Amino acid sequence: MTKTKRVTSYDVAKIAGVSQSAVSRVFQKGRSVSKKTREKVLATANDLGYQPNAIARMLITKRSGMVAVILSSRVNLIYPEVLSLLNKRLSEKDERVLLFNLDDAAGLDDILEHIWTFQLDGVIAIAAHFDNESINKFKKHQIPVVLYNRRVAGHSASSVCCNHEQGIFELVDILDNFDHKNYLVISGPTESDVALERCELAIRALANKGYKNVPVQYGDFTYKSGRHAFSEYMASHPPPTAVICGNDTMAIGVIDEARKNFGLRVPEDLSVVGFDGVNAVFWHSYQLTTIKQPVEQMTKSAVDILLEQIASPENPPQLRVWSGALIEGNTVGPARNEK
Amino acid sequence: MTKTKRVTSYDVAKIAGVSQSAVSRVFQKGRSVSKKTREKVLATANDLGYQPNAIARMLITKRSGMVAVILSSRVNLIYPEVLSLLNKRLSEKDERVLLFNLDDAAGLDDILEHIWTFQLDGVIAIAAHFDNESINKFKKHQIPVVLYNRRVAGHSASSVCCNHEQGIFELVDILDNFDHKNYLVISGPTESDVALERCELAIRALANKGYKNVPVQYGDFTYKSGRHAFSEYMASHPPPTAVICGNDTMAIGVIDEARKNFGLRVPEDLSVVGFDGVNAVFWHSYQLTTIKQPVEQMTKSAVDILLEQIASPENPPQLRVWSGALIEGNTVGPARNEK
DNA sequence: GTATATTTTGCATTCGAAGTCATTATTAAG
DNA sequence: CTTAATAATGACTTCGAATGCAAAATATAC
Structure with missing residues (x-):
């Protein structure tokens, strides 16, 4: 029930026999204090368990x-x-x-x-x-x-x-070198700037290779949405050979969906790439090809x-x-x- | 270069033609202020873009x-x-x-x-x-x-x-009902209290079922450490039929290691359980049996x-x-x- | 209408450290 | 040993809002 009051610089000053300013200076770096007072102050501060109050400091120093x-x-x-x-x-x-x-x-x-x-x-x-x-x-x-x-x-x-551009272009290059022609882009949600950027870059990179009107499905960066986006697409289109995903988690979803519900093998039947380089991309069941954000x-x-x-x-x-x-x-x- | 000074309650008070206290009271709930002054203050506060300084408030209110x-x-x-x-x-x-x-x-x-x-x-x-x-x-x-x-x-x-006890005991019950006899516990790191608790509970639960001296391997809660712990154990022991892991991530590591490097099927050859209920446990490649932390x-x-x-x-x-x-x-x- | 209760108000103080400035102690130079 | 330069110190003020208290304004009762 003892409402212990906080120890202030004044308390320390009084006991150490110096002014409050002196105490304050001891706790700032680059201020001139004699060795004698510094030691005195530090000692009593330690005794009393004094520590400068950050709030008060903020107020004055801004x-x-x-x-x-x-x-x-x-x-x-x-x-x-x-x-x-x-x-x-x-x-x-x-x-x-x-x-x-x-x-x-x-x-x-x-x-x-x-x-x-x-x-x-x-x-x-x-x-x-x-x-x-x-x-x-x-x-x-x-x-x-x-x-x-x-x-x-x-x-x-x-x-x-x-550098999303460099990353996405590199991924597209790789896919293109493997002679892919049927692409699907699974983008993150339109509210996300990162998602939009990656998506646009993928479309641009593919356009550079001569693939226009690449289909885009939208997810929300989650595993579930990756699976869903892929199955949605498959419901009304012939299977793509390569899927470019807005992030790793959706890519992992795509892999699972492709394997489980469409009997597709990755990478034999379907190539999938992601983005980010989260830990899970190294998990043996996936081993996703992706770009690691630095x-x-x-x-x-x-x-x-x-x-x-x-x-x-x-x-x-x-x-x-x-x-x-x-x-x-x-x-x-x-x-x-x-x- | 205009070092705009912060608008304070005094500024607002002066312009609104009231005292600083009045301004302060307007911005606290449950304080008596007449409707007239409240409106006046709020209006000028809005004009000047005034907002109470949280730091000053902290200092006085503690x-x-x-x-x-x-x-x-x-x-x-x-x-x-x-x-x-x-x-x-x-x-x-x-x-x-x-x-x-x-x-x-x-x-x-x-x-x-x-x-x-x-x-x-x-x-x-x-x-x-x-x-x-x-x-x-x-x-x-x-x-x-x-x-x-x-x-x-x-x-x-x-x-x-x-309630780790309830969770671990439930998992052990399930394994026991499936007639498992050869257990391996893969614990989190000894610095972690949670890891220790789960590990001890697993040992106790197994002891209750009559299994003493259950082997324990230690990991650090990561995927890699799960794989490593399992392969370490396998290097010098016959395969267990059930592995109880300190968390989901290590459990996923165990599954991958068992499948990849030991040709074990999960759950046909090896049962694995985890703890936590992270998102990845629902991923199709794993579908881990685990306890979801509430x-x-x-x-x-x-x-x-x-x-x-x-x-x-x-x-x-x-x-x-x-x-x-x-x-x-x-x-x-x-x-x-x-x- | 007065007397009493209640609500509003402003003044002055407080929170705790840091910065300003003038003063004093210490050191270095001559 | 004196003078100049430097370092160390404390008194006082500042940051910006909150609050106890007394005075003033308003509301209620009679």
């Missing part, structure tokens, strides 16, 4: 030491990995992660309200949909943003992206850029693009072109 | 509106789901999530330091290892904690757990308990245990008992 990470969660198996790495990198730079889930009932506006009031140092938005209007709000509130895998028109915000570099860049923008807000927005690496699995083979 | 979630990440596919649900539930109660990853170089102590200085409202620790010493620190700092899937000796902290209820309870503790810190710690649900897959069958 830096919260917190970065918001906005996540459109669940959608993709790779996000947990991204989040974990971002957290790690930010911690190293002494920034905490305040997490926001965008897919909850509460929309973006709701999240933004919170971001303003919390005086965050910056924001990293993972594949969330931001239009220029939102970006302008950040400008107005003078909070740096870095978009992850999302570019915004006119380069008005910094972003770190996977998560390490991307998260590092995102944090670097963000910190730069925090330090020098007047710097122009940056764009950094990283190429993914091909994972050569076992789901691509020569086309079975029947005639 | 509530940060933030809850720390400590995650031992990566280890388990189910954590992202847990995190996402916790975030959602906490947002509904107007608490933000400050995320900490325990497996980074920075250890628990480092995280705790931050927790004290941030004056957090509470902490939810997901399967992190907390000893009584750590719990006592929380008591000293008067910060409520809820442990997720982790009990601490002497009920000194609240926790929400999956994540919905567990996260709800965790948040409920935490908020109760925040509201009434003097209340005793609570323990809530939820039973998992059996997922009847296709990886368990009659034992192939050769003699």
Whole structure:
């Protein structure tokens, strides 16, 4: 029942026989304090169990030491990995992660309200949909943003992206070299910018090879939706020989559906490629050929850029693009072109 | 270059022709303000784009509106789901999530330091290892904690757990009914409390059925480690007929290893069970028989308990245990008992 | 109409550390 | 040993909202 009051810098000051300013200075780096007082203060601080109150510090310094990470969660198996790495990198730079889930009932506006009031140092938005209007709000509130895998028109915000073009083109090249002619694209949901980008690139890459009007089915990045998209297509079309999927999870769904409900062998009868390089692509039952998103570099860049923008807000927005690496699995083979 | 100053309650007060207190009261619920002033204030606040500064509020109210979630990440596919649900539930109660990853170089102590200085409202620790010493620190700092899937000796902290005993016993019952006699347990890493608990329960459940000295291999909850543990065991023992795994991901690894490198069919030659109920257990290539952790209820309870503790810190710690649900897959069958 | 109860209001203070500035102690240079 | 330069220190103010309290305004009862 003892409502222990917090130990403040004043308490320490009094006991150590110095001023509050002195105590404060001891807990800041690069401030001149004599060795004698520093030791005195540190000793009594330790005795009393004193630690500077971060909230009070935030109020006066106007830096919260917190970065918001906005996540459109669940959608993709790779996000947990991204989040974990971002957290790690930010911690190293002494920034905490305040997490926001965008897919909850509460929309973006709701999240933004919170971001303003919390005086965050910056924001990293993972594949969330931001239009220029939102970006302008950040400008107005003078909070740096870095978009992850999302570019915004006119380069008005910094972003770190996977080079989807390079990745998709590489996959299409491989398929084309195997003489595939009957393609199916299974895209992620139209609300997702990443999904749209990958889908358009696939269509463009195929067009370059001379394949126009490639059919597209839409899923929502989940396993189930991959299966469903494939069976939907099969219900009214002759089987394709190659399927290009918007992400790995759907690709795995396609493989299972093809094998189970259509008796197709992968890769003998059907080639399948995905995107992302999640752990499951290495599982023996799938061994998916896909592109690994360079998560390490991307998260590092995102944090670097963000910190730069925090330090020098007047710097122009940056764009950094990283190429993914091909994972050569076992789901691509020569086309079975029947005639 | 215009360093726009933040709009404060004083600014609004001056323009609206009221006192700062009045402005403050408008933005708190359950405070008496006349309709007239409320409207005036709200109008000018809107004009100026004023929003209360959360940091200043935290300082005076001593509530940060933030809850720390400590995650031992990566280890388990189910954590992202847990995190996402916790975030959602906490947002509904107007608490933000400050995320900490325990497996980074920075250890628990480092995280705790931050927790004290941030004056957090509470902490939810997901399967992190907390000893009584750590719990006592929380008591000293008067910060409520809820442990997720982790009990601490002497009920000194609240926790929400999956009923691993019921789950494991149910799985063992099923295997026993299929007349299995040669078991192998593949446990998660010894640093993990959940892993240890599941492993011990499996051993106890088997002992109840008369099987003593059941062999145990250790993995680290990953797919690879599941495969490796199984092949290690097979290298020097006759094949078991049933494998009980510490989680789903390792179970999937075992299935792949058994099929690929030992030509065993699942479930005809080998029965495999897991634990957690991650999405991948439904994938057609596996269809794992497992126990689904009741994540919905567990996260709800965790948040409920935490908020109760925040509201009434003097209340005793609570323990809530939820039973998992059996997922009847296709990886368990009659034992192939050769003699 | 007055007297009493109730709601609104503003003043002044508080939360806890950090920054400004003038003053004092210490060191280096001559 | 004096003078100049530098380092260390404390008093006071600041950040921005919330709150206890007394005064003022409004509502209710008689």
